[in-house]
Amino acid sequence: MIEQFSQIGRDLFLQNAVSSHGGNISIRVGDRIYITRRGSMIHNLKEEDIIETGLYNNDSGIVLASTELKVHREIYRQTTAMAIIHAHPVNAIAVSLESDEIIPLDSEGSYLLHKIPVAAAEHTVGSKEVMDQVPKLLKKYKVVMLRGHGSFAIGQMLEEAYQWTSALEVSAELINIAKSASINIQEYRQNIEKYSNW
Amino acid sequence: MNGWMGKILKIDLTKKEVIEDVLPEKTYHNFIGGRGLGTKILFDNLDPKVDPLSSENMVVIAVGPLTKTKVPTSGRMSLSTKSPLTNTIFDSNAGGFWGPMLKAAGYDAVVIEGASAEPVYISINENKVKIKDARCLWGKGIRETDDILSNEEGKKAQNLMIGKAGENLVKLASISVNANRSLGRGGVGAVLGSKNLKAISVQGSKSPKIADQEQMDFINYEYNKWIKASPLTSEAMPAFGTSMLVNLINEAGALPTRNFQDSQFSNAEEISGEKMADTILEKNTACYNCPIRCGRKTKTNKSEGHGPEYETIGLLGSNLGVDNIEAIAEMNYLCNDLGLDTISTGGVISCLIEMAEKDFYDYDIKFGEADKVVNLIKNIAERKGIGNELAEGAKLFAESYGHPEMAMEVKGLVLPAYDPRAMKGRGLGYITSNRGACHLRANMLGPELLGLPKMVDRFSSIGKSGLLINQQNFVAIIDSLVVCQFSTFAAGEEFFARIYSAITGDEKTPQDLLDLGEKIWNMEKIFNIKAGFSRKDDRLPARFLEETASGPASGQVFEQEIMLEEYYKSRGWDENGVPTERKLADIGLKGVDLI
Numbered sequence: 003m004i005e006q007f008s009q010i011g012r013d014l015f016l017q018n019a020v021s022s023h024g025g026n027i028s029i030r031v032g033d034r035i036y037i038t039r040r041g042s043m044i045h046n047l048k049e050e051d052i053i054e055t056g057l058y059n060n061d062s063g064i065v066l067a068s069t070e071l072k073v074h075r076e077i078y079r080q081t082t083a084m085a086i087i088h089a090h091p092v093n094a095i096a097v098s099l100e101s102d103e104i105i106p107l108d109s110e111g112s113y114l115l116h117k118i119p120v121a122a123a124e125h126t127v128g129s130k131e132v133m134d135q136v137p138k139l140l141k142k143y144k145v146v147m148l149r150g151h152g153s154f155a156i157g158q159m160l161e162e163a164y165q166w167t168s169a170l171e172v173s174a175e176l177i178n179i180a181k182s183a184s185i186n187i188q189e190y191r192q193n194i195e196k197y198s199n200w
Numbered sequence: 201m202n203g204w205m206g207k208i209l210k211i212d213l214t215k216k217e218v219i220e221d222v223l224p225e226k227t228y229h230n231f232i233g234g235r236g237l238g239t240k241i242l243f244d245n246l247d248p249k250v251d252p253l254s255s256e257n258m259v260v261i262a263v264g265p266l267t268k269t270k271v272p273t274s275g276r277m278s279l280s281t282k283s284p285l286t287n288t289i290f291d292s293n294a295g296g297f298w299g300p301m302l303k304a305a306g307y308d309a310v311v312i313e314g315a316s317a318e319p320v321y322i323s324i325n326e327n328k329v330k331i332k333d334a335r336c337l338w339g340k341g342i343r344e345t346d347d348i349l350s351n352e353e354g355k356k357a358q359n360l361m362i363g364k365a366g367e368n369l370v371k372l373a374s375i376s377v378n379a380n381r382s383l384g385r386g387g388v389g390a391v392l393g394s395k396n397l398k399a400i401s402v403q404g405s406k407s408p409k410i411a412d413q414e415q416m417d418f419i420n421y422e423y424n425k426w427i428k429a430s431p432l433t434s435e436a437m438p439a440f441g442t443s444m445l446v447n448l449i450n451e452a453g454a455l456p457t458r459n460f461q462d463s464q465f466s467n468a469e470e471i472s473g474e475k476m477a478d479t480i481l482e483k484n485t486a487c488y489n490c491p492i493r494c495g496r497k498t499k500t501n502k503s504e505g506h507g508p509e510y511e512t513i514g515l516l517g518s519n520l521g522v523d524n525i526e527a528i529a530e531m532n533y534l535c536n537d538l539g540l541d542t543i544s545t546g547g548v549i550s551c552l553i554e555m556a557e558k559d560f561y562d563y564d565i566k567f568g569e570a571d572k573v574v575n576l577i578k579n580i581a582e583r584k585g586i587g588n589e590l591a592e593g594a595k596l597f598a599e600s601y602g603h604p605e606m607a608m609e610v611k612g613l614v615l616p617a618y619d620p621r622a623m624k625g626r627g628l629g630y631i632t633s634n635r636g637a638c639h640l641r642a643n644m645l646g647p648e649l650l651g652l653p654k655m656v657d658r659f660s661s662i663g664k665s666g667l668l669i670n671q672q673n674f675v676a677i678i679d680s681l682v683v684c685q686f687s688t689f690a691a692g693e694e695f696f697a698r699i700y701s702a703i704t705g706d707e708k709t710p711q712d713l714l715d716l717g718e719k720i721w722n723m724e725k726i727f728n729i730k731a732g733f734s735r736k737d738d739r740l741p742a743r744f745l746e747e748t749a750s751g752p753a754s755g756q757v758f759e760q761e762i763m764l765e766e767y768y769k770s771r772g773w774d775e776n777g778v779p780t781e782r783k784l785a786d787i788g789l790k791g792v793d794l795i
């Protein structure tokens with residue numbers, strides 16, 4: 003398990019999807035959760051940085067678990083996710099500041115995600131507002147953005163959640179490049195007007 | 201109503217009575233169609249302890265809201281009943297054209313009760329439903345029956361029928377759809393045989409209404425992109441059909457060989473999809489509205505027909521030590537015409553051969569003797585000589601001679617063509633499946649060998665339960681919609697939630713669908729508990745727990761108790777595999793009787 007967590011954590015950092023101590027990762031095994039330690043360095047995870055605790059019941063594991071544990075638990079309770087990645091992808095955060103949804107321009111993002119909804123909350127870290135909004139959106143979408151904060155992606159395994167996070171960040175970077183270069187976009191996809199209804 | 205036709209047929213063969221009925225709209229929204237609808241009707245109306253071959257058993261044949269729409273691979277139908285082979289609740293589904301035609305006749309389901317005193321078939325032509333004399337069809341093979349019915353009912357009619365095996369109440373009997381697709385497993389053909397029902401012929405011209413045609417077209421357009429982009433659905437399946445798996449599974453050390461004594465077959469190349477394509481393949485065939493076209497029309501020096509599929513190659517080929525693709529194809533044609541499930545038939549014969557080779561049973565046969573297998577197949581369908589004993593299935597046969605360990609089965613259903621020691625998640629799927637050892641209850645082939653959605657360690661025993669449960673719940677929905685499981689190589693629950701919502705107007709998220717899948721799974725489980733099943737039945741044969749696999753899976757055994765414990769906990773069941781009160785309340789089954 004540590005190899006998996008550590009590899010994904012390093013890749014998130016290398017993609018500029020988290021800062022040195024930002025973001026968190028978890029997986030579910032039955033009614034137990036394995037989640038990164040609060041304040042751990044996600045690009046350099048060690049065995050002791052993976053904390054085990056309950057999905058439904060508290061135990062001493064919560065003392066060390068990530069501050070986003072409550073949100074992770076709620077996502078697992080409301081969806082069939084087996085893995086969750088919460089990251090801070092900079093380009094996606096930038097795009098989330100100005101819109102309620104992110105529609106990728108690139109082919110891969112369109113193909114994989116079609117649309118990424120953006121939720122907004124005043125208290126963005128481990129709050130009830132986030133617990134109320136994000137799991138609900140993840141019932142319908144693979145990855146969602148929390149405005150100004152970061153992404154939550156789910157999958158049946160960590161690699162899958164990482165793929166959605168990575169695809170989101172690449173799509174957002176392309177949106178930002180296109181915008182800053184004032185590119186006159188020639189649409190190549192059919193039905194783009196319908197992506198908003200995805 | 202959008203998506204569904206809003207009517208079902210109830211046919212009582214004892215009373216020769218046909219009634220059109222309607223179901224509450226919420227039943228459709230909560231159980232969708234196909235397997236879900238079948239489970240709901242049996243759960244509410246059938247005594248789980250009923251003798252499966254008595255007139256009290258019921259049969260539900262149902263289609264779903266996607267049937268006869270433009271959605272690719274939506275040409276399937278599902279049949280639910282209590283199985284005479286496993287004594288569990290059982291559903292089987294098949295492609296072809298029968299399902300869309302039932303909907304074209306204006307019905308979402310046919311519920312059959314009672315038993316006729318003499319052979320009959322049911323003719324459904326739009327709203328005209330008749331129970332007709334089938335004495336002239338009794339004793340006929342599948343091809344001849346199909347030809348006669350086509351003459352009687354017209355070329356447009358689609359036929360579902362049993363062969364001699366079903367008539368003779370062979371517990372391995374299948375039901376043929378269009379003479380080239382099968383409701384294969386569980387002895388469902390014997391259930392129709394016990395009702396003296398030879399066939400159901402159906403035709404019509406109606407189509408379902410679509411709630412949001414524009415949205416459906418958009419989602420279908422995106423779906424077709426995925427099908428074209430996936431090398432599995434756009435390249436491998438059309439080129440080799442399901443037999444594309446032979447070499448792949450053999451290289452993984454998971455190909456059943458000589459009654460699962462080995463998990464690699466030295467001559468796998470000779471029975472592979474590539475070999476088929478180079479030798480006996482004539483052309484691809486497709487079910488209704490399917491772009492994948494995985495069906496195989498084949499021809500040998502002696503005969504011609506459809507298939508064999510991968511599972512057939514595994515169970516009538518490597519698992520019998522037969523390395524000749526023509527011989528396997530001919531055994532397959534024979535089984536198809538007699539109405540026999542090729543997996544179960546291969547499984548009981550491999551059990552016999554191992555017992556004979558080990559002197560547990562006095563019979564002159566060895567692995568690799570295809571000619572003798574052909575005679576056994578005929579005798580099973582006729583219940584002649586030793587065939588009468590084999591017709592009861594591998595479990596009863598091996599038990600009756602004091603060697604239950606020789607039957608490679610779970611709950612009476614023999615294992616399909618994947619060795620569980622080489623794919624531990626697949627093995628967990630076998631033991632927890634509500635219909636016995638089955639590869640179609642959850643697609644663990646995806647994550648364990650094909651990298652779909654991502655690759656997992658196939659030898660790992662820990663952490664598989666959550667993934668398996670998601671797959672089981674998802675497949676329950678796929679079987680309820682009813683679409684082909686191969687479509688899930690290209691699309692996940694997200695697509696199916698969107699297309700379902702567009703067609704029916706009943707807005708559902710992917711999570712809503714998976715929740716319904718979980719409910720269907722638990723209802724099946726409760727039916728089985730009431731029928732007398734318990735934790736002791738969730739087990740693999742000792743071979744897989746005690747004897748290590750060979751080849752690439754060398755040294756592996758199946759770690760049953762660890763995996764089962766994690767699975768029950770993840771399902772929200774107690775240590776005996778019984779849903780807890782909390783779980784029942786969560787899925788809307790609070791207070792349901794478990795006895």
